[in-house]
Structures are given as C-alpha cells and as structure tokens.
Amino acid sequence: MDIFKTEEVTKQFANHLALNKVSIQVPQGQIFGLLGPNGAGKTTLIRIINQITAPDSGSVWFKGRPLNANDVYNIGYLPEERGLYKKMKVGDQAIYLAQLKGLSRPEAIKKLKFWFDKFDLLPWWNKKVEELSKGMQQKIQFIVTILHEPELLIFDEPFSGFDPINANLLKQEILNLKSKGSTIIFSTHNMASVEAVCDHIALINKSQKILDGSVAQIKQDFKLHQFECSYLGEFSDIDRLASDNFSILEHNENPEYKYFKVELHNNYSNNEFLSLLMQKVTIRSFNEVIPSMDDIFIRVVQNDATNPIETV
Amino acid sequence: MNKIAIIISREYLTRVRKKSFLIMSILGPLFFAGLMITPAWIAQMEDKEEKIIAVADSSHLMLGEFPETDYIKFEYLPNADIQYHKEHFLESKYYALLYISHVVASSPNAVHLYSDKSPSLGVQMHISNAIEKRLERDKLKAFGIEEGVLAAVKTNISIRSVKLSKTGEEKVNNFNLAMVLGYLMGFLVYFTIFFSGSQVMRGVIEEKTNRIIEVIISSVKPFQLMMGKIIGVGLVALTQFLLWGVLTLAIYTAVIPMVMPDVKELSKKAPVENFMDTGSSMQSQVPVSEDLNAELSDMLGALNDINFGVILISFLIFYFGGYFLYASLFAAIGSAVDSEADTQQFMLPITLPMIIAIIAMVNVIQNPESPLAFWFSMIPFTSPVVMMARIPFGVPYEQIILSAILLIGTFVLFTWMAAKVYRTGILMYGKKTSWKELWKWLTYKN
Numbered sequence: 001m002d003i004f005k006t007e008e009v010t011k012q013f014a015n016h017l018a019l020n021k022v023s024i025q026v027p028q029g030q031i032f033g034l035l036g037p038n039g040a041g042k043t044t045l046i047r048i049i050n051q052i053t054a055p056d057s058g059s060v061w062f063k064g065r066p067l068n069a070n071d072v073y074n075i076g077y078l079p080e081e082r083g084l085y086k087k088m089k090v091g092d093q094a095i096y097l098a099q100l101k102g103l104s105r106p107e108a109i110k111k112l113k114f115w116f117d118k119f120d121l122l123p124w125w126n127k128k129v130e131e132l133s134k135g136m137q138q139k140i141q142f143i144v145t146i147l148h149e150p151e152l153l154i155f156d157e158p159f160s161g162f163d164p165i166n167a168n169l170l171k172q173e174i175l176n177l178k179s180k181g182s183t184i185i186f187s188t189h190n191m192a193s194v195e196a197v198c199d200h201i202a203l204i205n206k207s208q209k210i211l212d213g214s215v216a217q218i219k220q221d222f223k224l225h226q227f228e229c230s231y232l233g234e235f236s237d238i239d240r241l242a243s244d245n246f247s248i249l250e251h252n253e254n255p256e257y258k259y260f261k262v263e264l265h266n267n268y269s270n271n272e273f274l275s276l277l278m279q280k281v282t283i284r285s286f287n288e289v290i291p292s293m294d295d296i297f298i299r300v301v302q303n304d305a306t307n308p309i310e311t312v
Numbered sequence: 313m314n315k316i317a318i319i320i321s322r323e324y325l326t327r328v329r330k331k332s333f334l335i336m337s338i339l340g341p342l343f344f345a346g347l348m349i350t351p352a353w354i355a356q357m358e359d360k361e362e363k364i365i366a367v368a369d370s371s372h373l374m375l376g377e378f379p380e381t382d383y384i385k386f387e388y389l390p391n392a393d394i395q396y397h398k399e400h401f402l403e404s405k406y407y408a409l410l411y412i413s414h415v416v417a418s419s420p421n422a423v424h425l426y427s428d429k430s431p432s433l434g435v436q437m438h439i440s441n442a443i444e445k446r447l448e449r450d451k452l453k454a455f456g457i458e459e460g461v462l463a464a465v466k467t468n469i470s471i472r473s474v475k476l477s478k479t480g481e482e483k484v485n486n487f488n489l490a491m492v493l494g495y496l497m498g499f500l501v502y503f504t505i506f507f508s509g510s511q512v513m514r515g516v517i518e519e520k521t522n523r524i525i526e527v528i529i530s531s532v533k534p535f536q537l538m539m540g541k542i543i544g545v546g547l548v549a550l551t552q553f554l555l556w557g558v559l560t561l562a563i564y565t566a567v568i569p570m571v572m573p574d575v576k577e578l579s580k581k582a583p584v585e586n587f588m589d590t591g592s593s594m595q596s597q598v599p600v601s602e603d604l605n606a607e608l609s610d611m612l613g614a615l616n617d618i619n620f621g622v623i624l625i626s627f628l629i630f631y632f633g634g635y636f637l638y639a640s641l642f643a644a645i646g647s648a649v650d651s652e653a654d655t656q657q658f659m660l661p662i663t664l665p666m667i668i669a670i671i672a673m674v675n676v677i678q679n680p681e682s683p684l685a686f687w688f689s690m691i692p693f694t695s696p697v698v699m700m701a702r703i704p705f706g707v708p709y710e711q712i713i714l715s716a717i718l719l720i721g722t723f724v725l726f727t728w729m730a731a732k733v734y735r736t737g738i739l740m741y742g743k744k745t746s747w748k749e750l751w752k753w754l755t756y757k758n
Contacts, residue, residue, distance in 0.1 A: 047739075050529075051530075052526070052739070079530070081526055081741070083521075083527075084524055085326075085519075097531070100315060100319075100528065100532055101531050141527070144527070
C-alpha cells in the first residue's frame with residue numbers, strides 16, 4: 001500500500017516551472033529515495049508534502065485520502081537548511097518544537113529525556129544552543145524530527161554536515177525507524193547513501209520525474225551486460241576470439257593478476273561466452289558488473305538532456 | 313489557535329527572561345523617579361547649609377536691608393575697608409564677602425561678591441533682588457510714588473480655563489496637564505511601536521538566518537508564526553509598561569516622602585494615583601508658595617476631570633492597533649531580507665509616516681481641535697500617535713470610535729498583505745529583494 005502519493009503535481013513560480021506533472025508513490029514501511037540534481041525540484045516537492053506550499057494543480061494523497069492540515073502531526077521533516085534558536089536553552093527549545101508538533105508538555109519532556117539520554121545529550125539540557133557543537137545540534141534536530149513518532153518521515157540531505165561517526169549513528173537510527181514501521185522519504189544526491197538504505201527511488205530532473213521504481217529493479221533494468229573476468233593465460237588468445245557478439249572494453253595485466261572487462265551484444269549469453277573463453281584461458285573469476293546508482297543517475301540525467309526516457 | 317498560544321508564550325517568555333528586559337524594567341522607573349525627584353532634591357540639599365555673608369557696604373544703603381532666610385544670614389561689617397576684609401576673608405567663617413560700592417545707585421557693576429567657592433545662583437539672586445528692590449524704592453520715592461501705592465499697583469493674573477459642555481456642565485481645563493499627558497502618551501506609543509516593531513523584524517530575520525524557519529512552518533502556518541510573534545512581542549511591551557507603572561508608583565510613594573516630607577502633604581491631595589499621573593507629579597515637585605499651591609490644587613482637580621478610563625481604553629486600542637499595523641509591516645520586511653543591513657531600502661516608507669506623526673503631534677498639542685489635528689488623528693498611519701496626544705484634551709467619542717475603526721480596518725488589511733509577503737519571503741535565501749519582487753509575492757496565489 002502506498003502511504004503517500006502525488007498525482008500530476010505541478011508548481012509554477014514566477015519565472016520557472018518547479019514541478020511539471022510529477023507523480024510519485026511512496027510504499028508504506030519502506031525507505032524512498034527522492035533523487036535529483038540541485039535545482040531539480042526536490043525541495044519544492046518536499047515543501048508540498050509538508051504543506052509549506054500548495055501545488056498549482058494535481059493532487060496529493062496521504063494514507064489514501066487527500067492531504068489535510070492535521071497530517072502535519074503525522075509527518076516529521078528534517079530540512080536541508082536546518083537551524084535552531086541560538087540563544088534558547090536546548091531543553092526548552094526541544095519542548096517548544098515538540099509542542100508545535102502536537103505533543104503535550106509532559107509527554108514531550110518524557111520522550112525528550114529518553115532520546116537525549118540515548119544520544120548522550122542530557123548534560124546539555126540547560127545549555128544554550130550556541131554552546132553546542134554542530135554535531136550535537138544536528139542530533140537535537142534529528143530528535144525533534146522523530147519525537148512525535150510520525151508515520152512519514154522526510155529527511156532532506158540528512159547526512160550533509162555530519163561527521164562519519166554521527167552519519168553512521170543517524171543511518172542506524174533511520175534503519176531502526178524503518179523496522180518499527182515508519183515510512184521514510186530520503187532526499188539526496190549522495191548516491192552511496194541511497195544504495196545503502198533505499199528500497200525505492202524516484203529521480204527528478206528539470207522539474208520532471210524521469211525514473212522511478214525499486215532499487216533492485218532499476219539496477220536490473222540498467223545492466224549493460226558487462227562482465228569482469230580475471231584469468232590465467234595469454235590475452236592475445238582472447239583477443240583472437242573477437243566477434244560481433246562481444247567487445248572487450250578494457251584489459252589489464254601485471255605479473256600476479258590479469259583481468260579484462262567485456263560487454264556482450266545480441267543477447268549473447270554469458271554461458272556461451274564462458275564456454276568459448278574456457279577453451280583459451282583458465283578462468284579465475286567471472287562477475288557481472290552491476291551499475292552503481294551513481295552511474296545510473298549520471299546516465300539518466302545526461303540522457304535526459306537529449307531525450308526523455310521511459311522505464312518500467 | 314492553540315499553536316499561536318504556544319508561539320506567543322515562547323516569544324513572550326524568551327524576551328521577558330532576558331537580562332536586558334529586567335534591566336530596562338528597573339532602570340525605566342529609576343529614570344522617571346530621577347526625573348521627578350532630582351531637581352527638587354538638589355534644590356533642597358543646597359539650602360540646608362547655613363551661609364553667612366559678610367556685608368561691607370560703603371553706600372550705607374543696605375544696612376539691615378537684606379532679608380534673611382533659614383539658611384542665608386547676613387552680617388554687616390562695621391567698616392567698609394574692602395582691602396582689609398579681602399585679606400582676612402579666608403580666616404573668617406563667612407561663606408562670602410559682599411562689597412557694595414558707594415556708587416551703587418548709578419552703576420550696575422558696583423556690587424562684588426567675593427568667596428573661596430562659587431556662590432550659588434540662588435544666593436546671587438537673593439542678593440541682587442534685595443538691592444534692586446531697595447534701589448527701586450528709592451527711585452520711586454524720588455518720583456513721589458508712595459510705597460503703599462506701589463503694593464496696590466502690583467497685579468497678578470492666573471487664567472482658569474473652563475470648558476463648557478452641551479449639558480451645561482463646567483469643567484476646569486488644565487492645558488498644561490493635558491499637554492504633558494498628551495506628549496507622554498504620544499511619545500510612548502511612538503517609541504514602543506518602533507522599538508517593538510524592530511524587535512519583531514529582528515526576530516523574523518533571526519529565524520530566517522538561523523534556518524529554523526523551515527522546521528517551524530512544517531508544523532504551523534506562516535501566518536500563525538507571524539501573528540504569534542507580533543502578539544508575543546506586543547505583550548512584552550505591555551508588561552514593561554505595567555512594571556514601569558507599578559515600580560514608578562512604588563518609588564513615588566515610598567521614596568519621595570522619605571526624601572522630601574513636604575511633598576507628602578501635597579501628594580495626599582492627589583485623588584488619582586495612577587501611573588498616568590507621572591506627568592503631574594513631575595510638576596508637583598516645584599513647591600511651595602501660596603499661589604503655586606492654588607495652581608497645584610487646580611491641577612489636581614483637573615486630574616480628577618480627566619477620564620482615565622477613556623484614556624486607558626483608548627491607549628490599549630491605539631497602541632495595539634498601531635503596533636499591529638506597523639509590526640506586520642516590520643515582519644514583512646524582515647522576511648524579505650537576509651540580514652538587518654539589507655532592511656534600509658524598505659524602512660523609509662515605514663519610518664516616514666511615523667516621523668510625520670511626531671511632527672504633527674507637536675502642532676496638534678498646541679491646537680488639539682484644529683483640522684490638522686482631526687485629519688492626522690484619522691489617518692491610520694498617524695492616528696495612534698496623534699490621537700493619543702489629543703485624547704487628554706478631550707476628544708468626542710464618535711471621533712475616537714471612527715478613528716479606531718479606520719485603524720483596525722487598515723491593520724487587518726495590512727496584516728493580510730504582510731502575511732502574503734512573509735509567507736514567500738521567509739523561504740527565499742540569498743536573493744536581493746526588490747520592490748517589484750515584493751509585489752509579485754503579494755500576488756502569489758499560495
């Protein structure tokens with residue numbers, strides 16, 4: 001079931017079209033990556049989800065019905081541009097933000113104490129925010145985002161500015177939240193983090209959605225039938241096999257290690273290729289090259305510059 | 313609604329808990345009290361020291377003629393050898409040495425006062441008055457005018473202005489008191505609107521540059537945030553007034569009687585003890601002649617006539633109306649810029665009407681019933697200041713109500729427009745905003 005979806009959402013600003021008929025579906029309980037280059041329209045879409053702005057046309061659905069004002073209590077949002085009141089005390093501030101999300105004061109305090117304890121922030125409760133390190137401030141921002149236990153969480157570039165230790169802590173917490181049943185929308189252009197955590201993605205470029213689907217499926221779709229092979233023997237023997245069915249993309253030799261990369265054409269199967277190859281050299285390993293999300297991202301975005309592509 | 317309350321309480325509490333608020337709350341009344349007490353106190357201090365002045369009079373006109381007060385005494389020296397007295401002055405107990413030359417009747421520079429300190433103005437006035445009086449009497453006598461005639465000719469007029477109302481009721485007008493009250497309230501509204509308004513603006517800029525804004529408006533509507541901030545800051549100012557009033561009153565009732573027992577008597581006559589009467593109490597510190605006392609009781613009577621209920625209600629309406637009007641504009645400006653330095657270009661249209669209001673107020677107080685006074689107390693951008701300045705003089709209720717309606721209507725309209733600019737502005741970063749841009753934001757649908 002989709003916890004959230006948009007249908008043909010369009011948003012026009014004075015001098016540019018921020019979103020052009022964008023439809024996305026976010027399956028419940030999954031981590032959904034919202035990808036795209038800077039300026040593609042991700043933040044506008046996220047602001048529409050948070051009801052900070054409204055779409056010019058198209059519809060927005062949450063839990064099977066049109067999104068309404070009370071849904072903010074069920075959504076947690078960690079914006080890319082995030083900050084806190086510098087002169088306010090940490091505890092007071094966290095309580096304030098929690099109250100705005102609909103928690104009562106005692107409830108907010110109880111939950112905050114739990115999370116502050118978990119992140120070793122309790123000694124800082126009565127300190128002013130400006131006395132805290134950037135990493136600590138970000139932990140606090142994370143806590144207030146998830147404190148009201150929303151069903152849908154939106155993280156816009158969550159890892160930017162986190163040191164590796166805290167980034168890892170954050171990743172663990174996000175996975176924890178998923179296992180507890182939260183749905184997470186994850187906006188980023190950091191593809192490594194997408195591969196690590198996302199189940200589904202949608203790719204937005206120049207105000208349009210140009211690709212979406214499950215990460216596994218997309219990777220299948222974008223395979224190029226390329227293989228990497230390391231072997232024992234002479235490369236010249238392999239080279240002699242050359243035909244229309246495959247082309248050698250690169251090869252590399254040194255005393256301990258010989259390797260080449262090949263792309264198969266015309267539905268030539270890897271088994272056929274292997275049986276051919278076995279006659280000439282000893283095969284040490286043979287792997288299919290799975291495209292990284294990074295590669296897919298670049299390919300799709302560059303392709304989009306010339307012609308939009310339809311995918312399943 | 314509940315969310316606005318949460319926002320108001322944050323805006324209010326963070327400001328009220330600040331040290332600067334506490335300092336302002338204490339310093340304000342001390343300043344007022346200082347203004348009230350210091351001049352009288354200083355005058356009193358000076359008099360308490362007994363001064364004996366030695367008189368060397370070679371004209372022989374002033375012998376025994378100087379009137380003595382509790383603190384100024386005169387001793388007439390048997391010979392007028394000024395050189396001798398000057399040489400021995402420092403060993404003497406005298407405060408000053410007065411030398412009157414024999415040509416005093418014809419030369420205005422014939423009187424010298426020698427002292428090792430600088431004799432106070434009071435003492436100098438006392439001496440010159442006595443000599444002038446004596447010489448005048450002599451001269452008048454030379455023209456054949458009797459002393460009794462002189463006393464009979466001397467006339468003193470003090471005008472009691474009485475306002476006639478339609479009901480035939482007579483009211484004693486006290487222009488001075490109304491003037492002081494008018495100025496006080498006009499300036500209070502003026503300064504508070506500017507002070508609180510720029511606090512609102514700074515708050516908005518802070519939220520924008522802090523980047524906390526996006527977190528907050530994912531929970532509340534921008535309009536709620538803006539109104540919460542404006543109301544919260546407005547209540548802070550109101551709290552400050554209240555504290556000033558209470559503390560000023562406390563200082564006034566506790567400290568003044570200690571320092572100046574005389575004034576206690578006077579203040580007992582004051583029927584209304586309210587922070588509004590700081591104006592009159594400032595004046596009541598100038599004792600103590602009989603005439604003045606009569607004037608003072610007139611004034612206290614007028615104080616009774618002034619309708620403090622109307623003033624208080626009007627103050628609340630015009631203070632909040634004017635404040636909301638300007639604060640929403642300040643908020644819109646704050647949302648449109650990235651830093652306080654960028655606000656300049658938008659400030660002029662806001663400050664200009666306020667400055668015009670203050671200039672108009674000075675004129676209006678001289679002539680509170682003029683057409684100028686009427687129109688400026690109707691135009692919503694100047695009415696908070698000008699109407700408050702007029703009210704102590706008595707303004708017909710229908711005018712007050714009309715002006716209040718105009719003000720409230722305008723503030724609703726401008727708050728609505730400001731909210732539209734605000735909503736777009738708070739999410740715009742790193743772009744220099746122009747007037748054209750603001751107009752576009754105003755016309756955005758959502």
